[in-house]
Amino acid sequence: MTATATEPGRAGAARDDRVASRSLAARLLSRPEVGSLIGAIVIFLLFMAVAVPFRNIANVGTILYGASTIGIMAVPVALLMIGGEFDLSAGVAATTSGLSASLIAWNLGLNVWVGVVLALVVSVAVGAFNGWLLFKTGLPSFLVTLGTFFILQGVNLGVTRLLTGNVATADISDMDGFGSAQKVFGSEFALGPVTVKITVIYWIVLTLVAAHVLLRTRAGNWIFAVGGDAAAARAVGVPVKATKIGLFMAVGFCAWLSGMHLLFQFNTVQSGEGVGKEFIFIIAAVIGGCLLTGGYGSVVGASIGALIFGMTQLGINYAGWNPDWFKTFLGVMLVLATVVNVYVKMKADRR
Amino acid sequence: MSSATVERHDAAPSDTPILALDGVGKSYGNVHALRGVSLKVRQGEVTCVLGDNGAGKSTLIKIISGLHEHTDGTMTLDGAECRFPSPRAAQASGIATVYQDLALAPLMSVWRNFFLGNELRKGPFRTLDIARMKQICDEELAKMGIIIPDLDRPVGGLSGGQRQCIAIARAIYFGARVIILDEPTAALGVKQSGVVLRYIVKARDAGLGVIFITHNPHHAHLVGNHFVILKLGRVVLDAHRDELTLEQLTTEMAGGEELAELSHELRGVDPGKVVAPAEVEHGQVEAPARPDEEEPSA
Numbered sequence: 001m002t003a004t005a006t007e008p009g010r011a012g013a014a015r016d017d018r019v020a021s022r023s024l025a026a027r028l029l030s031r032p033e034v035g036s037l038i039g040a041i042v043i044f045l046l047f048m049a050v051a052v053p054f055r056n057i058a059n060v061g062t063i064l065y066g067a068s069t070i071g072i073m074a075v076p077v078a079l080l081m082i083g084g085e086f087d088l089s090a091g092v093a094a095t096t097s098g099l100s101a102s103l104i105a106w107n108l109g110l111n112v113w114v115g116v117v118l119a120l121v122v123s124v125a126v127g128a129f130n131g132w133l134l135f136k137t138g139l140p141s142f143l144v145t146l147g148t149f150f151i152l153q154g155v156n157l158g159v160t161r162l163l164t165g166n167v168a169t170a171d172i173s174d175m176d177g178f179g180s181a182q183k184v185f186g187s188e189f190a191l192g193p194v195t196v197k198i199t200v201i202y203w204i205v206l207t208l209v210a211a212h213v214l215l216r217t218r219a220g221n222w223i224f225a226v227g228g229d230a231a232a233a234r235a236v237g238v239p240v241k242a243t244k245i246g247l248f249m250a251v252g253f254c255a256w257l258s259g260m261h262l263l264f265q266f267n268t269v270q271s272g273e274g275v276g277k278e279f280i281f282i283i284a285a286v287i288g289g290c291l292l293t294g295g296y297g298s299v300v301g302a303s304i305g306a307l308i309f310g311m312t313q314l315g316i317n318y319a320g321w322n323p324d325w326f327k328t329f330l331g332v333m334l335v336l337a338t339v340v341n342v343y344v345k346m347k348a349d350r351r
Numbered sequence: 352m353s354s355a356t357v358e359r360h361d362a363a364p365s366d367t368p369i370l371a372l373d374g375v376g377k378s379y380g381n382v383h384a385l386r387g388v389s390l391k392v393r394q395g396e397v398t399c400v401l402g403d404n405g406a407g408k409s410t411l412i413k414i415i416s417g418l419h420e421h422t423d424g425t426m427t428l429d430g431a432e433c434r435f436p437s438p439r440a441a442q443a444s445g446i447a448t449v450y451q452d453l454a455l456a457p458l459m460s461v462w463r464n465f466f467l468g469n470e471l472r473k474g475p476f477r478t479l480d481i482a483r484m485k486q487i488c489d490e491e492l493a494k495m496g497i498i499i500p501d502l503d504r505p506v507g508g509l510s511g512g513q514r515q516c517i518a519i520a521r522a523i524y525f526g527a528r529v530i531i532l533d534e535p536t537a538a539l540g541v542k543q544s545g546v547v548l549r550y551i552v553k554a555r556d557a558g559l560g561v562i563f564i565t566h567n568p569h570h571a572h573l574v575g576n577h578f579v580i581l582k583l584g585r586v587v588l589d590a591h592r593d594e595l596t597l598e599q600l601t602t603e604m605a606g607g608e609e610l611a612e613l614s615h616e617l618r619g620v621d622p623g624k625v626v627a628p629a630e631v632e633h634g635q636v637e638a639p640a641r642p643d644e645e646e647p648s649a
Contacts, residue, residue, distance in 0.1 A: 216478045217472075217477070217478055218472060221466070222467075225456045225459060229457065233468075234418070234438060235448070238439075295457075
């Protein structure tokens with residue numbers, strides 16, 4: 001069809017003079033991550049002003065570490081939200097993963113790495129189960145994963161107590177393979193005056209890979225489409241089920257990474273860990289510009305959301321404020337960020 | 352409206368239909384949306400499917416495009432019986448569809464929507480070839496006479512007509528053998544409808560099989576080679592262009608005497624009459640008198 005020169009439409013039709021071209025600033029402001037970037041700068045300046053230890057360069061490592069533990073999960077959760085779904089089980093799924101690795105290795109007396117690999121299988125399977133159940137039942141993912149959340153919470157506690165008689169796993173630090181696994185999942189290195197945890201590297205790599213996938217690959221196009229209008233996406237040939245189940249499995253993978261860090265950082269895993277984390281991930285994604293209704297958002301924004309979280313958590317400590325109010329602060333931030341996102345987007349779209 | 356290019360049904364297209372439906376039906380539980388529909392689609396021809404609201408037109412195209420599977424009868428593609436379990440399977444067989452209700456993801460940009468499901472990729476990492484996709488998208492839309500200054504804009508901000516044009520341009524660009532257009536002119540003005548009709552002719556001339564679904568017999572008669580009228584899920588007319596005039600088509604489509612009745616009825620409405628302004632209580636506008644009741648239920 002491209003060769004037909006005599007087309008009926010006026011190919012050189014005059015531009016619609018009602019549409020003015022948009023300025024660069026307006027186009028920049030309409031990007032989803034702008035709200036979170038502004039928020040991050042404000043928070044940074046605030047704590048630079050009020051908290052003396054915040055200015056200490058050595059504390060950058062601590063702040064980044066706090067951000068990375070959230071960011072590793074916020075990135076896949078943001079992808080999933082762009083794909084139009086929630087995962088409320090993401091927080092406890094990380095604990096499930098850590099528990100699986102530890103319990104399998106300890107109770108069967110295996111090399112720690114066997115536990116690590118089997119935990120990966122468990123985590124990805126939990127993600128796939130979420131996706132499968134979503135399509136099998138046709139229920140909203142909020143309900144499906146809320147169910148998984150409670151199921152996993154109970155399984156975490158029940159199985160751990162059944163196998164160990166305790167609510168935490170045994171210390172596995174003297175088992176075969178622990179040293180090498182800890183190097184991979186829980187080590188740190190010095191970069192000048194800053195001590196960088198390995199999770200920070202994972203976080204940054206995950207962010208870059210996910211941003212690339214989302215914006216520069218076919219899979220990313222499909223993620224936007226299944227979140228924006230799943231029926232329309234299916235009608236033009238996008239495999240909606242596979243895309244969404246894949247996203248849940250990606251959350252499972254990152255829950256595994258997160259769970260392995262939990263395990264190899266502390267040598268044992270508390271079975272009650274992780275409850276409430278799922279909302280932190282969602283908050284980071286929303287602050288980063290993801291719409292709750294799907295089809296729009298940014299992975300980089302979610303990572304900036306995680307950074308805001310890390311800065312706030314430690315900034316409140318460093319400033320000597322009462323940390324009891326941390327959650328309140330977080331809630332206010334969430335609402336503010338959402339309002340700013342919507343406002344900025346609306347303004348920029350009009351220009 | 353243009354009628355210069357429509358008088359060439361004598362090109363004698365190949366006699367074997369690319370797609371044939373035989374006694375196809377679709378039931379949703381105890382609702383029979385489509386019953387015993389037979390239809391032949393030949394390449395190089397425009398097959399018009401007409402029918403009033405609820406006649407089963409959309410169900411029919413959803414079966415052909417793979418959104419729904421039929422529950423009765425057989426569908427054959429190139430002479431071999433087939434079923435499309437998904438739209439992707441239908442597309443792989445060269446069938447592209449413009450849906451009336453399922454068109455575009457509103458928050459995605461124009462070019463992303465255009466290439467959705469058919470993304471161009473390049474390089475060893477199979478990354479999206481964004482520059483080429485934008486260029487092709489721009490060219491194809493320009494051919495349809497719409498210029499969108501910023502292809503990165505989300506389609507949600509465009510007018511209904513522009514969105515419809517994007518969907519049509521996409522189907523024409525990607526349709527390899529059969530293009531299905533579900534009420535493509537319903538949301539369009541006169542000028543853009545003309546562009547769409549001329550595109551239908553172009554697609555026919557290129558050798559594609561076109562299925563044009565509409566409830567506008569005037570549009571259908573301008574471009575169609577073959578006419579199928581559906582009513583309450585059944586085929587009530589299946590005729591070649593030679594056997595039919597526009598008047599007959601319009602009459603058949605509207606159900607013959609029903610239309611005569613309507614014009615008779617409306618004769619009494621006294622057009623041009625002006626009455627004194629008044630404020631009306633809720634529910635006080637009277638229903639028009641209906642001389643006859645519903646048609647006999649099937």
